[in-house]
Amino acid sequence: MNYSTLMILGIFAVSIFSISGIASAETSAKSTNFEKTTLVEFTNNDASEIQTVRMWLGKDSGEFKSFKSEKGWTGTKTPQGVLVFSTSDPLNSGESVKFGIKTEVEGPGINWKTVDATGNELAVGKVLPGQTSAPPPPPPQDNTVIPTPKMDGATFRVIPESPKTGDTVRIVGDGFPPKTVFKFTIDDQPLEDIQTDEKGHVSGTAKIPITKQADRVEFSLVDNQGNKKTISIRITQAEQVAAPQNTKKLTVDQGTSIAEPGEKISAKGTGKPGSSIKITAKDPTGVKLYEAVVPVDNQGNWSHETVVPLDAPLGTRQVEFSDGLDTITRSFSVSISKTINISSSATKYNPGDKFVFNGTAKPDQSLQVVINDPIGKEIFSDILELDSTGVISFEYQTAATSTKGTYAVIATQGSETEIVRVGLGELPSPQIIAKFDKLNYASSETAKITIEGPAKANISILIIDPGDKVKLTETVTLGLDGSKVHDLVLDGYKSGVYTAVIKHTKSEAQLVFSVGLQQSSGPILMQATKQEYLPGDSVLVLGSTNVNVLLSLEMLDPDGKVLKKKDIFSDKEGKFSEGTFRVPSDAKQGPWVIKAKSGSNSADAKFTVSGTITKTFSVKTDKTTAYRSGDYMTIIGTGGGKTQTVVIKILDSKNNEITDLTMSSTKEGSFQTLWPVPSGMEPGKYNIKATVGGETAETTFDLQ
Template identity: 35%
Template sequence: MMGSHSVLVFSLLLISSVIFVSSFDTSFADKVIGVSTGFEDSTILELKNNRGNTASIDTVRIWLSGENEFKSFKTENGWMGKNTPQGVIVFTSQTEIDPGQSVKFGIKTIENNPVINWKALDSKGEIISSASTTVTKSEISENKPELNQPKIVTIKESSNFRFIPEKPASNSYFRVVGEDFVPNQSLDFYIANELKESVKVDSDGKILFTSKLPAILNDERTEFVLRDSGGNEKTLSIRIPQLENREIADVIKLSLGNTPQEAKRGDVITLDGMATPNTTLTITSKDNNGNILAIDTIQVRFDGKWTYDNLISPELDLGMISIEIDDGKGKALRNVEVISAKLINISGTETSIEAGESITFEGTAIPNQEMSIIIEDAINTEIFSRTVSVGESGLVNFNVEIPRGSVEGTYILSAFQGNESGITTFGVGQEPEPILIVRPTKLNFASDEMINVEIQGPVNSQVAIILIDSADREKLSDTLNLGPDGKEVYKIKSNDLPNGSFTLNAKRGESSGSAVFTIGLTTGSGAISIQTTRDDYKQGEQILILGSTGAINVLLDITISDSNGKIIKKIETFSDRFGVFKVDNFRIPLDATVGKWNVNAKSGGNFKDVEFSVSGENNELQIFTDKSNYNTNELLNISGSGARLSATVTIKIFDSEGIKIDELNITAKSNGEYLTMWQIPADLESGEYEMTADDGASNTSTKFTIS
């Protein structure tokens, strides 16, 4: 015996497993779809009246198979239920369920996972559809749905969808692409009132799926509908041309040629391959979380070949992306690693060395352009600087010897070519520790300009930011999350700050870094005074330049030139609120030319020069062999001196007719000396040979004979 049955909302403990089982079908069996969800003894039966149906549901009858019995039931608002002595529950309503709508009934049974038999009838009592449903799987769900919960709205006013190709052909596959739907909800897709697909919206509100158009016998206008559970719809109506009796091109399996394993931001990757002629391909790019980045379509040529230029967006996050090619029948997939677009990428072949040892650096840089190298030790003192020649290939390889007695810790190598720069770290006496490198994109920013400060540190780490002014007053504090490459640009609105100089401090655990920038400073300093703390320096020594300006808070350009007038370094700086400036971050290169050097300080139309002397050894490049006469297949010892410090020395051997026999490349020591061996080929003819040495700045030669 059942008690009274109210129409109040009640919550069932349910699962998310959904099945559809047809048993004794009628001729109308596809007009209504039955779906059941359940947990333990509770089940919800949902009946969906197909959009293609012409009848409305007025009455629903349900009964159980086997020895199972009903314990209780609940209905949606507006429906009434009655349990008959025969074990049949009859549900009726004054509001019929029209095509495209649905209704839910909740029941509790003596046995779990019941087989529910049901009939849907119209207002005349005629059967629209009858079938049975079975709950085949039970899993606890944390979100227990309610019977009378509001209809889920998936379609918004701004939701939209389109087809690929734009006008699908009769009896062919096509892609449906949509956006701006409510994320993670479901939609039904109808073609000419026939349910074709049930799809789920992505987490970013987009949909992408494949469907097939049935054969169209006449030029018919066909309606395509996306519908959510709340009855909201988005519709497209397209006239589909009649299927022509024409020769169908040979079917070619979709293929994709070779693609690069990595690409830089802003690069263009060319994709190509084969597919069925005159068909449409859909190209979809996704990030490593599966979110769609871009969708495009192309047409396969008449000969089955296709090609597509895929742009790697300059704004794309670093990491893995996938590129999927789809012809409606098959897919081809490639993964590409998006890397930094920095033009200078250099790293050490070892992560750490001991003081007194040499470390090799290799990588890529801008071809055919000299590169300046600076190394700072663990206490931020510049210990090394030199220039490196970069050839046509852009490949870089050079050695640096760290002097004995150098402090232990993490060292920073900075490389510069024009406005481009690159940074890498290595350890001396220990493995390098995570550090923070902080650098503004320029020294001075306009008062209405966005300030960009580049910060590099451990990947995916959080950094604390503090900005202070020249009077050590805190102006802001913030946190910043570094990206998967350990790099990020911190932005500050300059119009929120007064003119002057500022220091940005970044800190993460024990690691910290800082950088200075200015806002709204101008040139025009008045009288400039400048001096070096000494008159004489040796190669490799650090110099200190001090000065003052007649006006405070002004910009200056400091230019340092060697004894030949060649500009060695340009430094942007400024005078502080007391009119004082200093330059303490320049070290004379180890391979510097000796003689009188010049420092020029300039601000607008004001300038001042000061000179200092650079002394040290300035030996010419030399090459030697251990003797003057050799036999074939003998080892020849080569030595030399006077090379640019740690430079690559190229040695070439020529015969008497000037034909090159062999070429060797070795790296000079920090004192300019070099040493190697060459085995004379056994088939070399007797005669006089010449050997040349070139360190990129000068060259020399010597001769020897083979008997």
């Protein structure tokens, strides 16, 4: 996360002055807060140098989740939850340093303390949200917040016993407090952080600076409260080798400080020409996560690039860059950033159950939700107006006759998309589901495709241009959660309509998007195919305008509330159609309208929603054109007996029964079922006969 972007909300500042017993010590603290992230800036206003800054939370403020420090500062989190930031280049008077902190709760009070190079406490205070100025609180009682560890019987030694300057020594010891972070120092100069194991055993390595003078020195292990164990050893001078004139000092320009699993990261810098740079990444406990050796070219430049593993643990790690003489440490975080988070109350539901979803998204903005059934047909859509909390909550009632399989919930807010799968009658299958962040792009833009599928699966992407030629083929790998937001660079794409085929083994998704289309400068004609609809009916609109232009459609209820929005485009003949609009099952009766707009031109398709159009029992199919073997036919009945058994028989032209289906009607007397047309049926006209109680309704369909 780029903390410079977080200074937009909740700005507050606190000045902390010297406490009793600390002469002339003064530190000012300025804190900027946004949601659960806080940027704290400390300024040294005293003559004493600040070498260490410690921060901790109150008992009701949760704990620190992650942190980030400026260049030259190293941060660690102790087992007691205290953040300890230290530097080998102390903060002089008038200088400032910033730390980024992420916490469990929003805007907590943050206690802090500054310490000089000799371990003397300089100032102590507490940052409180919304407080512009406050006197310093009393210093925390370290023996109650962080118990003083017992180190009376602790011992340690270094190997080799007679080291030289520039040597890497091994530190081993026993009898220390378990799972405690100690700073290993030479003459009070910090070298490495070492954590004891659960038995209090010490094991670690550190490098003696090549610039250290040969003399008797003190090696110490110091905890975060200043308690330490010290041994005195004489070190000898290493043989000096004259450095060539063209030697460059080690520098690091870390290009990436935060990344997601599967994302590419990079770093570059300078060093001695012809040498190599060792890069080592460690977790907060010192466990090595990654290591690479990078050559330095003849000009003294080096660069390195790698990909964060898909199964990389989330959190902050320290990355060391070493040329054998100097070591530079940087912080790097692995995190997943999502603005929409939705979860279902269950993974598997039974027919007749109610889908229940909850989550969060950006507050005070609208969120469009669409639910597709197992064959990809849209069965529900709504626009949720979120309040200042950003809380999401919506439901969908299934029927006893609802199709079993995997249902996809697609939530969109701006350019962000979240996809959730749930199963009806069975566990959800990892089928491919994909969505572009919008419909039309400029050739200078990058399209974002949200893809859901099997975890860590390799997914092929095929882009077909307006001339039905293959424009691009590439492969992407999904993350551990089965998701991926893929960037599609559109540089060089000509104006027109493109098709994206996203495939994995037997599952695939086809999407259309356009590049360079414009809004219409001519009139728009549009109408619905019927003038009257029932709740739950699909609404098909047909229209015409200029060729290859963008249109925005929205459906409004009798109160003027927008229930769904959809962007479409006209074809090369200027025609357009859209059949994904559906009258809600709880729709208000009265005049409804679908509005089309493109530029300054607009058109309305008006229709009426009635409780019932007729009380006569009727049955129909979802289309009037001929079916083929393998098609899915939706059979719909209305006007029959309420909450009764429905028997549907499929008959051929000779009145021979092909199959029969049984279900229950709703409390409104309607029913709906999905029937897969079997293979092997002969082409011709077939009859559908539905019976509810003593009433019978019939319709026909053609098979080709």
